[in-house]
Amino acid sequence: MVRDGDTVALEGFTHLIPFAAGHEIIRQRRRNLTLIRMTPDLIYDQLIGAGCAAKLVFSWGGNPGVGSLHRLRDAVENDWPAPLALEEHAHAGMAAAYAAGASHLPFGVLRGYLGTDLPKYNPKIKFIECPFTGEKLAAVPAHRPDVTVVHAQKADRKGNVLMWGVVGVQKEAVLAAKRSIVTVEEIVDRLDAPPNAVVLPSWVVGAVCAVKGGAFPSYAQGYYPRNNAFYKQWDGIAREREGFQQWIERHVMGTKDFDGFQRSLEAAVKHA
Amino acid sequence: MVRDGDTVALEGFTHLIPFAAGHEIIRQRRRNLTLIRMTPDLIYDQLIGAGCAAKLVFSWGGNPGVGSLHRLRDAVENDWPAPLALEEHAHAGMAAAYAAGASHLPFGVLRGYLGTDLPKYNPKIKFIECPFTGEKLAAVPAHRPDVTVVHAQKADRKGNVLMWGVVGVQKEAVLAAKRSIVTVEEIVDRLDAPPNAVVLPSWVVGAVCAVKGGAFPSYAQGYYPRNNAFYKQWDGIAREREGFQQWIERHVMGTKDFDGFQRSLEAAVKHA
Amino acid sequence: MPDAGYSSDEMMTIAAARMIRNGASLFVGIGLPSAAANLARLTHAPETVLIYESGTIGTKPSVLPLSIGDGELSETAESVVSVPEMFAYWLQGGRIDLGFLGAAQIDRFANINTTVIGDYRKPSTRLPGAGGAPEIAASCKEVLIALRHNKRAFVNKLDFLTSSGHMEGGDSRERMKLPGKGPTAVITDLGILTPDPVTRELTLTSLHPGVTAEKVVESTGWPLKVAPKLETTAPPSETELRVLRDLNERTKRAHAGQA
């Protein structure tokens, strides 16, 4: 469902990051993507390093608590493996842009960006006046991805999706998109969602696909914890181009699916 | 905490309507209030008929599924017991105004009011242009009540509040207000809130007060159902001024608190 | 029609229910829209997704709710969201197939009034007002309207335009950039009116059994256009009548014994 040149959002705020779906995009050798994501994280470091991206729309591009995303930096600083255009926001602006997209509004309004240099480099940040008070507020155009991909804990057999814990902007990202894909830890007979839970009814979701462990090395609350050690290891894997390329070839391109990827990683650990 | 002349929002969308708090405002003979509420319902019919209100900010003023709010109509059509200024919106505009208030934005934006006569009579509905696409969108000023009152199912001993089911605009109304009061069905040792539940942490709530049954004749999910029969009876009680006044005198002014009100209503049913 | 075996209100509800496509997402108001939507769900359209503005999505009530937020709606819903989310992400989001409205007054272009009879500032009758209707009328992909047919309701000029139909007809709705297509049918106790594809003026296209075109024209406050090929609405089937009456009976019992 992802095509070359698409604008794609893979969301999940530290939690439920759709790594399995990201790997599949790499395996399918998609090119020229505009990638949207608040926190690019390891998943976009991999997509960028693998040459899938032409542009990144984001607000914080680091390896949380560890340091840099070396593939992102290499693309920005040295155009490797290809130049990467940046459309840079702050989190508040990204959140407002997704919410506007979900709301079918052309723009979102926020009290933001005042005094910062971001509007100088991102023409999509403008300032408007309140029609009642004259106050100056920031405006950002709505995000409307061609495809949004998120990972969730459960779906029922009809395709209704349930997620809980840190839910980030996943709901907004799905509702803002033209098409959407949800990978889930498991498909169950009954969702048994608590009242007011975050549920995506089947009729607003394009496709649902069970991928156990599909958020690794991020986490799925109630299923497995964040693999903080892998996040730390990534710093070494991605620091040099060669090491990164070997890793991607061996564990992503060299495997058929996410299950294969996980087995390949385990084998590597055993032989280390 | 409610003073004469205040702008007051008692919210609860068909569910968890803070009737007990409304009665207390009537008992305290508050005057000159600006009442905000999406659906005035019986609670505002009572406040208006009792002479507490100078202005009503609303979007739908009926007795749901039954018919008119006769006290509201009498105030608008005949200035009884006092003239009532109207600031009239649609639901979408009211919801956007509360959300803007909770967000500390001076106004909310919506795709609304296009083609309708409402902007002709409500100068607080304006139209703005999207700075990116030039599209015409409606803008409404944020609601910032002096006091918001809501009813919820539970609070813990620290004052954290949990509500579930139809949660309406209660969270937004509380967060938009300068002061807030929450009545609850019960105070418990532990909230045991499910993940992502609607919780108001104690530090954003002004006061919490246990009033068992305090949403009658609306309902508190998990505690008691909506008393649809009373909603139907209200049509007869409120149709004529005399009948309404007798009812308010006997059951509200003539009782000390909501418990007294409920006993007084029960006694009336037994003698009928 | 005392000997038809059904009332004209039943015919209206059943005719309205038939317009609901199975699987459609449906934004439902209280009263006839709710009855028709639930009738459809219990007969030919079991996969219909019922949405009430209280925030309840995909609800399956066993009785008709009196309010749009009765407890059963939230207990049987697939998802219950806040009211700001309902209006922003769901209705304005453009994901609702069909909106279903009632009205106190309607004009020839299916614009409707639910606000006042008489002058806004000194009304002879103050009606409940807009509620969710203006944005339902604007943002749902299609809109159905149901109301009883008489000259007080079908007026030459609205006292107040609460919710936009086809505005002044022709392409005036499109020019105003309202997102949805607007009203596609008006179902009454006498027949069915649909907008002319070009002028968008409401035209009588179907008569309920036993009703004459003259009766409908007489009950309309403007010179009503009548389609050259006028159809007759199929009478209620046994199943439709039985399911509707059962639903109404269950509803009556449920809303009685409490006060």
Added chain:
Amino acid sequence: MPDAGYSSDEMMTIAAARMIRNGASLFVGIGLPSAAANLARLTHAPETVLIYESGTIGTKPSVLPLSIGDGELSETAESVVSVPEMFAYWLQGGRIDLGFLGAAQIDRFANINTTVIGDYRKPSTRLPGAGGAPEIAASCKEVLIALRHNKRAFVNKLDFLTSSGHMEGGDSRERMKLPGKGPTAVITDLGILTPDPVTRELTLTSLHPGVTAEKVVESTGWPLKVAPKLETTAPPSETELRVLRDLNERTKRAHAGQA
């Protein structure tokens, strides 16, 4: 300071933690802010409400999270909200007492850069970027900033202004109508700087034990003002050191054994 019995980073974290008033609501970033906030919560400020931008409100983690959304944050939170709600209703809503930021560069008016070193379009070092910082800096009632003190960080001119401090000093922040008061202290591994009440220029007001004013001035990329009455930061107490080290030890163990 090899014989002080604590490191300069420990002094910095502890000095930062002391600035947190018990009961305050605190918007916390990862790294030193998170360590200081949790240290405060585990010592003198048990009622501190910790808020991470992942949507977790009132969390009580037993170890320091590596990311701002680790599972323990949501498991121990009083409430977990969506990210759009966090930024709109909570941060922008103006209900957070204290924001706590780090920085790669800071200028004399406590404006900070976390975006790039060098030219934006051809940076020598691409940093992670803004994240939540610009609106934390704008909307929290007060802001604390913590970073190591050296000339690469304390610069005469920022390469990029990511988050607004006191802008050009004086009343320039107020004139820009930023909602919060802005930075009230900068805590480093050498001492504490606070903005002059009038000019808003950062002034050295406290030295950590064993540090000289000359050393701080030398480590600053502009001619640093030094307060006439320079205080000395109280050294870490035994309790502070023990709780911080326990916390770091627990954290290290928790983040190791998984991959």
